[in-house]
Amino acid sequence: MDNYVQFSRLWTVEDVSEFLGVPVSTLYQWRTKGYGPAGRRVGKYIRYRPQDVSAWVDQLSDEVA
Structure with missing residues (x-):
């Protein structure tokens, strides 16, 4: 089995x-x-990892100011 990390x-x-x-x-x-x-x-x-950007958006409050 090949071990590799997909980026x-x-x-x-x-x-x-x-x-x-x-x-x-x-x-x-x-x-x-x-x-x-x-x-x-x-x-x-x-540079940004796409998953970090998505995680940040997900943790934002749903409230609108």
């Missing part, structure tokens, strides 16, 4: 922006405030 493509800030429907600048602001989905620095870039 999905990491999302860029632009990918997450499109998925969430928010401007890229909002993601950067959230990041500086410790809010938003968990991102990781890969070299000079921020």
